[in-house]
Amino acid sequence: MNRDIKRLVAYYVKKFGTRDPFRIADNLNVLYQFGDIGCEGCYMYLKRHRYIFLNANLDGPEKEMVMAHELGHAVLHRRENCYFIRNKTFLSTVRIEREANTFAAELLIPDSLILENPGYTKSQLARLAGYNEMIMEFKKID
Numbered sequence: 246m247n248r249d250i251k252r253l254v255a256y257y258v259k260k261f262g263t264r265d266p267f268r269i270a271d272n273l274n275v276l277y278q279f280g281d282i283g284c285e286g287c288y289m290y291l292k293r294h295r296y297i298f299l300n301a302n303l304d305g306p307e308k309e310m311v312m313a314h315e316l317g318h319a320v321l322h323r324r325e326n327c328y329f330i331r332n333k334t335f336l337s338t339v340r341i342e343r344e345a346n347t348f349a350a351e352l353l354i355p356d357s358l359i360l361e362n363p364g365y366t367k368s369q370l371a372r373l374a375g376y377n378e379m380i381m382e383f384k385k386i387d
């Protein structure tokens with residue numbers, strides 16, 4: 246399954262020419278909006294449309310990371326509703342949460358970052374990319 250997710254992400258990156266989860270969502274007709282919500286983000290399937298809601302307080306890399314995770318749900322788990330909760334979602338053992346984390350890691354951490362920085366630890370790589378180091382637990386490299 247992780248291999249399939251990696252392949253799917255590579256397909257989108259090539260097709261749309263970007264790793265920006267917002268631009269990929271635009272291309273896939275996944276709708277998103279920012280608001281005052283009680284978690285970092287959530288994904289919902291409403292009236293046959295895919296919606297992502299993001300907390301308006303998210304900024305910079307965290308905003309991208311939550312969006313990439315929710316986009317993973319939109320693509321992989323179309324009919325499920327999911328909530329992103331800071332300090333919980335990366336530790337979740339629920340299958341769909343792990344899959345959405347894998348999607349986010351593959352999208353936001355290109356293989357080239359790892360290949361071009363041999364000897365870097367996972368936390369050094371995460372810092373280099375600007376993301377929470379938990380994301381590296383979901384990144385697969387062949």
Ligand SMILES: [Zn+2]
Nearest residue numbers: 327328342345
């Ligand atoms: Zn989730």
